[in-house]
Amino acid sequence: MSRLHAIIPAGGAGTRLWPLSRAGHPKFLLDLTGTGRSLLQQTSDRLSGLAAGVHVVTGRAHDAAVTEQLPDAEVLAEPSPRDSMPAIGLAAAVIARRDPEAIVGSFAADHVIDDTAGFTAAVREAVEVAETGRVVTIGLTPVSPSTAFGYIDGGARLDGFATARSVRRFVEKPDLETAREYLAAGTYAWNAGMFVVRASVLLDHLARLQPAMHAGLLAIAEVWDTPERETALEEHWPRLTSIAIDHAIAEPVSLDGGVAVVPGSFDWTDLGDFAALADRTSSAEAVWVDAEGFVANTTEQTVSVVGLDDVVVVVTGDAILVTTRAAAQRVKVAPGQWRDRGRVDLL
Amino acid sequence: MSRLHAIIPAGGAGTRLWPLSRAGHPKFLLDLTGTGRSLLQQTSDRLSGLAAGVHVVTGRAHDAAVTEQLPDAEVLAEPSPRDSMPAIGLAAAVIARRDPEAIVGSFAADHVIDDTAGFTAAVREAVEVAETGRVVTIGLTPVSPSTAFGYIDGGARLDGFATARSVRRFVEKPDLETAREYLAAGTYAWNAGMFVVRASVLLDHLARLQPAMHAGLLAIAEVWDTPERETALEEHWPRLTSIAIDHAIAEPVSLDGGVAVVPGSFDWTDLGDFAALADRTSSAEAVWVDAEGFVANTTEQTVSVVGLDDVVVVVTGDAILVTTRAAAQRVKVAPGQWRDRGRVDLL
Numbered sequence: 001m002s003r004l005h006a007i008i009p010a011g012g013a014g015t016r017l018w019p020l021s022r023a024g025h026p027k028f029l030l031d032l033t034g035t036g037r038s039l040l041q042q043t044s045d046r047l048s049g050l051a052a053g054v055h056v057v058t059g060r061a062h063d064a065a066v067t068e069q070l071p072d073a074e075v076l077a078e079p080s081p082r083d084s085m086p087a088i089g090l091a092a093a094v095i096a097r098r099d100p101e102a103i104v105g106s107f108a109a110d111h112v113i114d115d116t117a118g119f120t121a122a123v124r125e126a127v128e129v130a131e132t133g134r135v136v137t138i139g140l141t142p143v144s145p146s147t148a149f150g151y152i153d154g155g156a157r158l159d160g161f162a163t164a165r166s167v168r169r170f171v172e173k174p175d176l177e178t179a180r181e182y183l184a185a186g187t188y189a190w191n192a193g194m195f196v197v198r199a200s201v202l203l204d205h206l207a208r209l210q211p212a213m214h215a216g217l218l219a220i221a222e223v224w225d226t227p228e229r230e231t232a233l234e235e236h237w238p239r240l241t242s243i244a245i246d247h248a249i250a251e252p253v254s255l256d257g258g259v260a261v262v263p264g265s266f267d268w269t270d271l272g273d274f275a276a277l278a279d280r281t282s283s284a285e286a287v288w289v290d291a292e293g294f295v296a297n298t299t300e301q302t303v304s305v306v307g308l309d310d311v312v313v314v315v316t317g318d319a320i321l322v323t324t325r326a327a328a329q330r331v332k333v334a335p336g337q338w339r340d341r342g343r344v345d346l347l
Numbered sequence: 348m349s350r351l352h353a354i355i356p357a358g359g360a361g362t363r364l365w366p367l368s369r370a371g372h373p374k375f376l377l378d379l380t381g382t383g384r385s386l387l388q389q390t391s392d393r394l395s396g397l398a399a400g401v402h403v404v405t406g407r408a409h410d411a412a413v414t415e416q417l418p419d420a421e422v423l424a425e426p427s428p429r430d431s432m433p434a435i436g437l438a439a440a441v442i443a444r445r446d447p448e449a450i451v452g453s454f455a456a457d458h459v460i461d462d463t464a465g466f467t468a469a470v471r472e473a474v475e476v477a478e479t480g481r482v483v484t485i486g487l488t489p490v491s492p493s494t495a496f497g498y499i500d501g502g503a504r505l506d507g508f509a510t511a512r513s514v515r516r517f518v519e520k521p522d523l524e525t526a527r528e529y530l531a532a533g534t535y536a537w538n539a540g541m542f543v544v545r546a547s548v549l550l551d552h553l554a555r556l557q558p559a560m561h562a563g564l565l566a567i568a569e570v571w572d573t574p575e576r577e578t579a580l581e582e583h584w585p586r587l588t589s590i591a592i593d594h595a596i597a598e599p600v601s602l603d604g605g606v607a608v609v610p611g612s613f614d615w616t617d618l619g620d621f622a623a624l625a626d627r628t629s630s631a632e633a634v635w636v637d638a639e640g641f642v643a644n645t646t647e648q649t650v651s652v653v654g655l656d657d658v659v660v661v662v663t664g665d666a667i668l669v670t671t672r673a674a675a676q677r678v679k680v681a682p683g684q685w686r687d688r689g690r691v692d693l694l
Contacts, residue, residue: 019651287684289677302666302693304366304681307674311655313667319649320662322669327654330636334651337634346649 003103004127004196005095006051008043009087010058010066010109011078013347015332016273019319020296023347028109029065032271033281039110039271044070046116047107050123055095056109057087079237084193085248086240089206089213093221096199103130105196106245111270112280118266126196126262129164134260135205135253136196137167139189141265145179148272150191150246152261167259170251189263192270195245205249205258213240213248273328274312286313294325319346350450351474351543352442353398355390356434357405357413357456358425360694362679363620366666367643370694375456376412379618380628386457386618391417393463394454397470402442403456404434426584431540432595433587436553436560440568443546450477452543453592458617459627465613473543473609476511482552482600483543484514486536486608487615492526495619497538497593499608514606517598536610539617542592552596552605560587560595620675621659633660641672666693 014027021027028040037045044054054073058066063077076091088106095102105123113119126136139152150173155166170191174182182188206214216236223232241248253259271277278294286295287304293311295303303313312328314321319338323331338346361374368374375387384392391401401420405413410424423438435453442449452470460466473483486499497520502513517538521529529535553561563583570579588595600606618624625641633642633650640658642650650660659675661668666685670678685693 287681287688289680289684290674301662301664302685302690304666304668304685306668306670306678306681308655308658308669308671311669313669315648315667317648319651320660320667321651321653322655322658322660323653324655327637331653333636334634334653337636338649338651341634343649 003099003101004051004123005091005099005102005104005199006044006047006054007088007091007095007104007106008040008047008054008056008073008109009084009106010040010056010062011081011084011087012110014110015335016329017271017277018331018335019316019321019346020298020314024061025065026062027271029062029069032277033112038069039112040066041069043107043109043111044073046113046119047105047123048072050120051105052102053095055091057091079233081242082237082240083242083244085206085210085243085245086213086217086237088195088245089202089217090220092199092202093217094224096203097221097224100200102199103127103196104199104202106194108193108270111192111268113266113268115266118264122262122264122266123196125162125164126194129158129161129260129262130196130198130201133198133201133258135201135250135258136164136260136262137250138192138194138196138264139261140192140268141263142183142188142190145176145183146190147173147176147179149173151179151182152189152191154187154189154261154263158260161262164260164262166257167254167261169254170246189261191246192264192268193246195250202249205253209252210241210243210248216240273331274314274323275325275328278312278325350446350448351398351470352438352446352449352451352546353391353394353401354435354438354442354451354453355387355394355401355403355420355456356431356453357387357403357409358428358431358434359457361457362682363676364618364624365678365682366663366668366693367645367661371408372412373409374618376409376416379624380459385416386459387413388416390454390456390458391420393460393466394452394470395419397467398452399449400442402438404438426580428589429584429587430589430591432553432557432590432592433560433564433584435542435592436549436564437567439546439549440564441571443550444568444571447547449546450474450543451546451549453541455540455617458539458615460613460615462613465611469609469611469613470543472509472511473541476505476508476607476609477543477545477548480545480548480605481607482548482597482605483511483607483609484597485539485541485543485611487539488610488612489530489535489537492523492530493537494520494523494526496520498526498529499536499538501534501536501608501610505607508609511607511609513604514601514608516601517593536608538593539611539615540593542597549596552600556599557588557590557595563587621661621670621678622672622675625659625672 014021057076060077129136153168155168158164220232284295284297289306291305295313297315310324361368404423407424439451476483500515502515505511567579631642631644636653638652642660644662657671
């Protein structure tokens with residue numbers, strides 16, 4: 001497994017988990033599951049036995065915090081957010097310069113996976129398939145007709161591998177009816193944004209599909225381990241197209257038959273909102289009178305709820321949020337309104 | 348009006364307004380209406396032009412705070428709570444020793460009355476009627492079939508007074524159907540616990556109806572303005588029956604025709620719970636996303652509500668309450684549960 005390098009793009013403020021998650025200490029830096037390890041640390045822990053190295057691409061605001069949480073990881077600091085393709089592409093280009101035979105795997109910083117054995121088996125198979133020159137995605141076997149994920153349309157089984165299939169196409173988040181059809185078909189997987197591919201294959205696809213980005217990333221990677229790094233970043237980074245790896249590589253390559261999927265049946269969540277968090281973790285102490293719900297509390301203040309069901313109360317030193325599981329997806333509107341009132345300190 | 352002495356029994360923790368109202372700083376000491384004056388101060392302000400003196404009977408825990416809020420009032424500190432009859436009786440006995448012709452009026456410490464002119468007119472008439480030797484209550488003209496108040500059943504108009512009537516009887520808080528009948532009858536008034544009576548008449552009724560209490564109160568009053576006060580309180584106060592003035596005096600005397608009611612049509616609330624507070628005062632700043640409700644906040648923390656209607660959020664330094672207007676009456680259960688968990692500091 002020493003050929004695999006794990007790339008963890010760690011961006012995104014997690015505004016649906018505001019005010020726990022903030023611009024200054026976003027979701028991936030938080031110990032949301034009460035294990036004593038942040039989501040990012042848990043992601044790294046899962047990968048450290050599988051990979052020759054862990055490379056985190058994050059914003060400059062989080063460079064120091066990531067380094068502190070993961071002293072053994074390489075931290076690549078982006079001058080500005082450019083979505084996942086430039087982030088993963090930069091790490092891949094830097095890794096490929098050091099080891100042209102490297103295989104890279106990108107894994108989101110904020111996923112929670114309890115079944116480490118299932119995850120490990122899927123990654124191992126994905127690496128085997130990636131050796132053949134394919135772009136490999138690990139897709140999650142759907143357990144419900146979720147409309148919160150994009151789907152991967154799986155095709156024929158690949159000879160010589162335990163579970164891998166070719167990918168027909170990637171599809172955007174469906175409506176409920178379509179999601180039900182996907183679930184019933186049994187050949188679709190949730191797109192969890194996990195990609196495993198030879199670094200050289202990724203860069204070749206990039207050279208073909210996004211030649212300007214490819215040139216810029218190579219120019220930066222060439223001087224990454226030299227004093228010229230900053231100058232190169234200043235020159236090239238602002239010109240890189242802001243685009244997700246799904247749109248830049250996975251979707252177009254899948255249409256040419258170049259993508260495979262390894263179905264993962266391990267449990268998985270991205271703790272996308274307080275409903276997901278409430279499902280996964282225990283409520284903080286509270287008094288409930290004719291009431292039930294979930295409390296997260298980073299203060300010493302007590303919380304009491306009287307006469308409300310399904311309520312979510314989040315207490316932090318400067319911001320208190322009251323919502324419901326049903327409204328959890330709309331939480332991100334609240335920090336936006338505080339920003340409009342000039343309270344950027346709350347973001 | 349110099350004959351009237353206002354007695355303000357200031358007890359009760361106001362647990363339905365917890366955690367704003369606490370044992371240590373109860374409702375009557377709070378500026379709940381945002382006027383810069385506490386409910387007690389507003390009560391005193393309303394009475395100071397009408398009365399020769401203001402006498403507050405309160406627990407020893409609040410002696411200093413009341414004195415600070417009302418430097419011109421006499422504060423009578425009870426060694427322990429004994430309901431309203433001993434409190435009002437003590438003040439009446441002390442006042443009667445100094446001025447045997449005094450008229451006393453008792454007024455709750457936590458009422459909010461905007462119509463000072465209407466209140467003043469009712470008190471003036473009540474004093475005139477009290478001169479005749481009757482126990483006079485100021486009853487509020489009902490504007491709804493409320494089940495939250497006891498009612499006063501008004502009888503014949505009294506000759507020579509603008510609005511006063513005799514009282515047939517006092518009735519306990521009714522069920523809704525009965526409350527509707529009272530409202531329709533047009534002769535009932537809400538019992539707001541305001542009594543005006545000659546001090547000597549009150550003490551005579553007490554001597555007849557509660558002779559042991561009468562003797563104890565007189566023994567204390569006799570030495571009130573001497574160094575013997577504490578000794579007398581220690582000896583007599585613990586033996587006084589704990590009883591409300593309604594049950595001790597008003598109800599039995601009304602059955603003998605000795606009580607009159609002056610109907611008051613001024614607006615009035617006792618701010619009994621957060622629903623009443625929300626109706627009377629403005630919400631503190633909050634972000635509302637698909638939500639509406641009321642926020643009270645004594646901290647610098649921001650409050651955001653997403654996807655909840657009718658919600659009440661109360662934020663204090665050590666306790667946060669989330670409830671609804673509909674559940675407002677049940678709020679008092681919450682501090683009880685914290686007490687059961689050993690958090691007496693929150694009461």
